[in-house]
Amino acid sequence: MGSINIFAGGYGSGKTELALNFAINSDSQGQDVVLADLDLVNPYFVSRQNQTELKAHHVKLLAPSLKLSFGDVPQLPPKLLAEVQRENQLLIDVAGDDTGGLVIGYLHRYLQQRDPVNLWLVINPYRPFAQNLYDIKESVKQFEDAARLPFTGIISNPHLAEETTADVIRSGHQQVLEYAEALQLKVGYLTVREDFYEQLKPEYGSLLKSIKIFTRPAWLQGD
Amino acid sequence: MTKVLMKGNEALAEGALLAGCRAFFGYPITPSSEIAEYMARKMPKMGRTFLQAESELAAINMVYGAAATGNRVMTASSGPGISLKQEGISFLAEAELPSLIVNISRGGPGLGGIQPAQSDYFQATRGGGHGDYHIIVLAPSGVQEMMDFAMQGFDLADHYRIPVMIMAEGTLGQMMEPIIVREPVTDLPPKPWATTGCKGRKPNIINTLHLSPEFLEERNLHLQHKYKLIQEREAKAETFMVEDADLVVAAFGLMSRIAKRAVMDARQKGIKVGLIRPVTLWPFPEKAFQEAAEHVSKFLSVEISMGQMVEDIRLAVNGRVPVEFYGRIGLIPNPEEITRQIMKIAQQEGWV
Numbered sequence: 001m002g003s004i005n006i007f008a009g010g011y012g013s014g015k016t017e018l019a020l021n022f023a024i025n026s027d028s029q030g031q032d033v034v035l036a037d038l039d040l041v042n043p044y045f046v047s048r049q050n051q052t053e054l055k056a057h058h059v060k061l062l063a064p065s066l067k068l069s070f071g072d073v074p075q076l077p078p079k080l081l082a083e084v085q086r087e088n089q090l091l092i093d094v095a096g097d098d099t100g101g102l103v104i105g106y107l108h109r110y111l112q113q114r115d116p117v118n119l120w121l122v123i124n125p126y127r128p129f130a131q132n133l134y135d136i137k138e139s140v141k142q143f144e145d146a147a148r149l150p151f152t153g154i155i156s157n158p159h160l161a162e163e164t165t166a167d168v169i170r171s172g173h174q175q176v177l178e179y180a181e182a183l184q185l186k187v188g189y190l191t192v193r194e195d196f197y198e199q200l201k202p203e204y205g206s207l208l209k210s211i212k213i214f215t216r217p218a219w220l221q222g223d
Numbered sequence: 224m225t226k227v228l229m230k231g232n233e234a235l236a237e238g239a240l241l242a243g244c245r246a247f248f249g250y251p252i253t254p255s256s257e258i259a260e261y262m263a264r265k266m267p268k269m270g271r272t273f274l275q276a277e278s279e280l281a282a283i284n285m286v287y288g289a290a291a292t293g294n295r296v297m298t299a300s301s302g303p304g305i306s307l308k309q310e311g312i313s314f315l316a317e318a319e320l321p322s323l324i325v326n327i328s329r330g331g332p333g334l335g336g337i338q339p340a341q342s343d344y345f346q347a348t349r350g351g352g353h354g355d356y357h358i359i360v361l362a363p364s365g366v367q368e369m370m371d372f373a374m375q376g377f378d379l380a381d382h383y384r385i386p387v388m389i390m391a392e393g394t395l396g397q398m399m400e401p402i403i404v405r406e407p408v409t410d411l412p413p414k415p416w417a418t419t420g421c422k423g424r425k426p427n428i429i430n431t432l433h434l435s436p437e438f439l440e441e442r443n444l445h446l447q448h449k450y451k452l453i454q455e456r457e458a459k460a461e462t463f464m465v466e467d468a469d470l471v472v473a474a475f476g477l478m479s480r481i482a483k484r485a486v487m488d489a490r491q492k493g494i495k496v497g498l499i500r501p502v503t504l505w506p507f508p509e510k511a512f513q514e515a516a517e518h519v520s521k522f523l524s525v526e527i528s529m530g531q532m533v534e535d536i537r538l539a540v541n542g543r544v545p546v547e548f549y550g551r552i553g554l555i556p557n558p559e560e561i562t563r564q565i566m567k568i569a570q571q572e573g574w575v
Contacts, residue, residue: 042253127227220400
């Protein structure tokens with residue numbers, strides 16, 4: 001029934017930016033590409049703020065209905081179960097930490113019908129609670145317990161927003177590789193902002209994926 | 224030193240921990256909840272106390288009790304929750320209990336919405352509770368300052384025995400920036416007034432009920448004397464290109480950074496415009512405005528509200544210079560629309 005890519009991880013690890021980018025660059029192979037914005041913690045910096053861009057790339061957005069999009073109540077889009085059981089390519093952007101895991105736990109039995117189910121652990125090692133293996137392991141356990149699914153891979157997303165340099169990416173990625181080894185998980189992608197892609201391509205090859213930034217207000221960039 | 228990419232709420236919470244905050248009492252509300260969540264994850268492991276109270280009222284009264292023991296303690300909330308805390312804040316002010324109160328503010332009135340706002344300015348600076356009191360109000364403009372002001376806030380609170388509020392727009396609580404994590408504070412000031420057990424000394428009593436009219440007045444005069452001292456010493460503002468300005472834009476918090484963009488844009492267009500950013504909202508940095516009023520022909524207050532700080536600017540300049548206002552609520556004014564306001568004034572004044 002087509003693939004599912006779930007982007008999970010700590011608050012602010014980059015899940016939303018990655019889900020948006022993967023959705024827009026998705027090779028649809030004739031199937032619908034559906035992005036489910038299941039961030040039910042709060043509506044600051046979420047996928048649903050980028051509807052125009054998604055529409056332009058023929059990505060179907062599943063998000064809390066318009067009237068409730070600024071609601072402060074945990075809510076899931078009404079057609080979620082239907083889309084999970086349909087033929088499509090589904091990308092799921094869940095809320096941070098174990099709150100996101102709860103939603104995946106709820107979808108657990110429907111997800112089993114799909115193949116493959118990629119449950120990505122997104123790590124930015126410059127975030128709090130991602131700075132040592134103890135905290136990473138604690139987050140992983142909390143999420144997996146709630147989701148009733150094991151992570152299948154890691155997306156390394158090391159950056160310091162506007163203060164990112166190639167060396168920040170290099171040493172951050174090194175840290176993620178160490179976590180990956182300890183967790184016995186494969187690193188599927190190293191994601192970097194567009195302007196670092198060419199420079200780092202020779203070093204990281206096909207691991208590298210270029211990311212366009214959507215959720216950051218223009219007035220913050222290059223401050 | 225390697226920086227850490229933090230959300231404003233996380234940076235503030237970590238700053239409070241670095242400053243030696245021993246206990247957090249709160250009740251979650253968007254967009255402030257990450258402060259409580261951060262504390263819940265970290266404090267028990269540090270042997271400190273995180274307590275989710277049954278309500279905001281309970282939380283602020285727990286702050287009262289714990290602050291009375293001389294410990295550094297805090298609470299955090301957003302507009303509706305801060306309203307509920309007002310009675311407790313009045314009690315904290317009269318009992319002169321150092322404490323940190325955080326408002327990650329959203330739009331009101333009523334339940335309002337959960338989008339960023341600055342419309343709790345009156346509540347924060349006038350004292351939303353009963354009686355003649357003030358609290359110190361700090362308005363950080365970035366994630367680094369969320370951490371730094373949490374630390375400075377505790378210092379000011381202890382030094383003056385006063386509740387200190389940090390007020391930041393919801394966006395500043397939610398957004399991420401790379402910051403330097405400060406060193407932990409190890410040397411805390413002594414608090415001989417605290418209720419720590421009175422073996423071998425006279426009991427310390429912390430109380431706000433003063434039935435003798437003379438003593439009540441004495442207490443009020445004492446507080447007023449303290450507030451005057453704070454006004455003289457602690458009022459703080461940042462200025463940007465004000466020296467030769469014809470027009471000065473005023474904005475605080477995150478809004479001041481957006482306004483700065485507009486000021487730079489307008490300078491490119493040849494307009495002599497500057498910016499005053501009040502860092503302390505109470506005490507209000509009147510001097511910065513009075514000095515600028517010597518040479519500017521207009522002020523423009525830009526706020527995420529229907530116009531609140533604009534009144535303090537008018538009071539500060541006392542009719543010498545006209546003060547205009549531009550604000551929105553629910554949405555943050557962007558640099559382009561502020562630039563348009565600046566250009567509109569420039570046209571009216573005949574500068575272009």
